[in-house]
Amino acid sequence: MILVQSFLSNRQKNKKQKINFSVIQKKIEIGIPLICMILMTTIIFIQVVGRYLFHYSISWSEEVGRYLVIWITFGGSALAFRKGAHIGVNALVNILPTKIRYNVKLFSQLITIGFFVILGYYGTIHTVNQIIHLQLGPATRLPMAIPYSALPIGSALAIFYLINKIIRDIKNNNKESKKI
Amino acid sequence: MIVIILFGSLILNLAIGMPIAVAIGMSALVSFLYMGFPLAALAARMFAGVNSFTLLAIPFFMLAGSLMSEGGMSKRLIRFANAIVGILPGGLAHVQVLASMFFAALSGSAPATTAAIGSTLIPEMSKKGYPREFSAAVQSVAGTIGTIIPPSIPMVIFGVVGAQSIGKLFAAGFIPGIIYGLALMIIVYFISKKRKYVSTTEFSFKECWFSFKDSFWALLVPIIILGGIYSGIFTPTEAGAVACVYGLFAGVCIYKELNFNNLPIVFTTAAINTAMVLLIISAASVFSWILNIEGIAVLVGNWFISTSSGQTIFLLLVIVLLLFMGCFMETVACVLIITPILLPVAISLGIDPIHFGIVVIMTLSLGMSTPPVGENLYIAASIANVSFEKLVKNIWPFIIVAIIVILLIAFIPSISMFLPNYLYR
Numbered sequence: 001m002i003l004v005q006s007f008l009s010n011r012q013k014n015k016k017q018k019i020n021f022s023v024i025q026k027k028i029e030i031g032i033p034l035i036c037m038i039l040m041t042t043i044i045f046i047q048v049v050g051r052y053l054f055h056y057s058i059s060w061s062e063e064v065g066r067y068l069v070i071w072i073t074f075g076g077s078a079l080a081f082r083k084g085a086h087i088g089v090n091a092l093v094n095i096l097p098t099k100i101r102y103n104v105k106l107f108s109q110l111i112t113i114g115f116f117v118i119l120g121y122y123g124t125i126h127t128v129n130q131i132i133h134l135q136l137g138p139a140t141r142l143p144m145a146i147p148y149s150a151l152p153i154g155s156a157l158a159i160f161y162l163i164n165k166i167i168r169d170i171k172n173n174n175k176e177s178k179k180i
Numbered sequence: 181m182i183v184i185i186l187f188g189s190l191i192l193n194l195a196i197g198m199p200i201a202v203a204i205g206m207s208a209l210v211s212f213l214y215m216g217f218p219l220a221a222l223a224a225r226m227f228a229g230v231n232s233f234t235l236l237a238i239p240f241f242m243l244a245g246s247l248m249s250e251g252g253m254s255k256r257l258i259r260f261a262n263a264i265v266g267i268l269p270g271g272l273a274h275v276q277v278l279a280s281m282f283f284a285a286l287s288g289s290a291p292a293t294t295a296a297i298g299s300t301l302i303p304e305m306s307k308k309g310y311p312r313e314f315s316a317a318v319q320s321v322a323g324t325i326g327t328i329i330p331p332s333i334p335m336v337i338f339g340v341v342g343a344q345s346i347g348k349l350f351a352a353g354f355i356p357g358i359i360y361g362l363a364l365m366i367i368v369y370f371i372s373k374k375r376k377y378v379s380t381t382e383f384s385f386k387e388c389w390f391s392f393k394d395s396f397w398a399l400l401v402p403i404i405i406l407g408g409i410y411s412g413i414f415t416p417t418e419a420g421a422v423a424c425v426y427g428l429f430a431g432v433c434i435y436k437e438l439n440f441n442n443l444p445i446v447f448t449t450a451a452i453n454t455a456m457v458l459l460i461i462s463a464a465s466v467f468s469w470i471l472n473i474e475g476i477a478v479l480v481g482n483w484f485i486s487t488s489s490g491q492t493i494f495l496l497l498v499i500v501l502l503l504f505m506g507c508f509m510e511t512v513a514c515v516l517i518i519t520p521i522l523l524p525v526a527i528s529l530g531i532d533p534i535h536f537g538i539v540v541i542m543t544l545s546l547g548m549s550t551p552p553v554g555e556n557l558y559i560a561a562s563i564a565n566v567s568f569e570k571l572v573k574n575i576w577p578f579i580i581v582a583i584i585v586i587l588l589i590a591f592i593p594s595i596s597m598f599l600p601n602y603l604y605r
Contacts, residue, residue, distance in 0.1 A: 033448060033452070036239075037447045037454075040239060040421070041424045044417070045421045047421075065233050066232065069230055069232070069235050072454055073455055073458035073461075074459075075455070076455025077458075079448070079451070079452055079455065086456055087510070087555060088194070089553050092197070104197065105197060108198045111202075112199065115205055116202075119222075122220045122223035125220060147231070151223055151226075151227060
């Protein structure tokens with residue numbers, strides 16, 4: 001419920017900062033998890049109904065399901081970064097005086113970006129390897145590059161939102177310090 | 181040395197407020213660098229950690245939970261619970277517990293249960309004169325029942341990591357969940373009597389019957405899910421998909437509260453919540469892989485075997501350890517890291533793995549409402565608009581009761597094992 005509310009308020013906020021997020025970006029960030037959710041529910045439900053009522057099983061449902069889980073993990077967490085939904089331990093940081101707190105937060109955000117840079121870099125290498133060797137999934141015959149590409153794409157989106165957030169934080173901080 | 185680096189960097193990362201998933205992943209990365217493993221293996225491990233069909237149950241039960249709470253089921257369940265227990269002293273606090281128990285049978289996540297029931301009841305309670313910190317405290321503990329009564333996301337993860345039957349785990353969680361709820365209602369009763377919270381509702385069979393009829397479609401969900409699993413029509417993972425379609429159907433066609441305006445939001449919210457949990461799983465699977473590859477898991481396991489001479493001491497040690505870990509870490513990450521280490525020890529001591537799983541999950545769920553880190557506490561505090569510290573002061577009686585219940589269930593295995601033994605003869 002809270003998430004829904006924060007999501008709504010975020011949505012309204014976004015209308016104001018149209019300069020920062022183009023319409024296409026918005027569609028990608030919401031589209032990936034949304035399509036994954038709808039697809040996985042539909043496929044698995046059809047699988048259950050088909051098996052129970054018509055004694056017909058879809059051979060590729062399990063594999064597609066796994067790929068969708070991977071996509072929702074990395075594609076969706078980028079969106080979660082944008083919403084600031086990832087949980088962390090703030091109890092200790094909040095004790096610190098404002099100025100140090102700001103720097104610590106900035107530092108932890110930079111490390112988070114670093115983590116996704118590394119993940120994205122090696123994810124790209126894996127994806128490229130899958131393309132070069134033309135690995136195919138056993139049941140679907142889909143290129144394995146499709147699930148693997150979730151790593152670089154998800155990381156890139158996460159980095160994008162994190163940088164955006166840092167810029168916003170710095171701007172806010174400057175405004176506050178000017179007031180004082 | 182590697183232990184110090186692994187856990188040291190984890191604690192440091194958590195302390196500076198990094199997102200939990202990244203904190204775990206980063207500590208694994210630092211250890212990879214120290215051990216000289218190629219970092220490409222880190223990305224591959226994170227990929228492999230979520231490349232599992234059973235994990236589909238997590239998005240499904242997240243989605244089912246948000247479809248059902250947005251679709252009007254939680255409101256109706258609250259009304260039904262109010263008709264049953266509303267007349268007791270501290271009536272609405274009892275309603276919180278009972279409605280959380282009902283909703284736990286639809287949802288597999290404790291924060292989702294806390295949010296679904298709390299967002300309706302806590303504002304209502306403050307209108308009726310209950311102190312906000314009291315209702316928030318009741319809700320944050322009652323919300324943990326969400327992961328004990330099936331379906332349950334931590335149980336799915338325990339089943340995946342420990343290679344145990346998820347169906348059996350689901351069955352085993354049922355009775356402990358009910359006992360947990362009843363125990364909470366008893367302490368709520370005594371506190372309410374002492375502080376003179378009176379009930380304003382009057383009991384009527386008519387209201388009971390009408391609210392039952394109105395919430396009938398919601399009460400049918402656990403019967404469909406569990407009935408389908410135990411009759412072998414679908415697996416626990418597929419049960420999630422069935423629950424989603426049922427929730428969508430009921431929300432659109434029967435209760436008519438879902439439409440094209442709020443559906444995308446429901447789906448996206450579920451996707452975000454899922455992604456958060458799955459990213460933690462992905463990172464924690466690398467962490468747990470390092471524990472195994474470096475032999476730390478075996479070391480800890482051997483220490484447990486050598487110190488605990490019997491089942492009793494072992495279970496006590498595990499409960500203390502998990503209560504401590506649960507205070508600082510995310511439930512899902514704890515299940516992933518703890519299970520491969522402790523489950524073999526438990527089995528070697530003759531403890532049933534299913535019973536052990538229930539004890540682990542109950543103890544770790546309680547961690548969600550213990551300070552300093554507890555998702556339920558954050559959610560309840562923000563709904564009730566009270567400070568975290570005020571809420572924490574009010575939560576101790578409930579935590580003590582919860583620990584007593586956990587000990588009871590840990591040392592009387594037949595409580596949790598009755599249903600699975602009966603269903604899987």
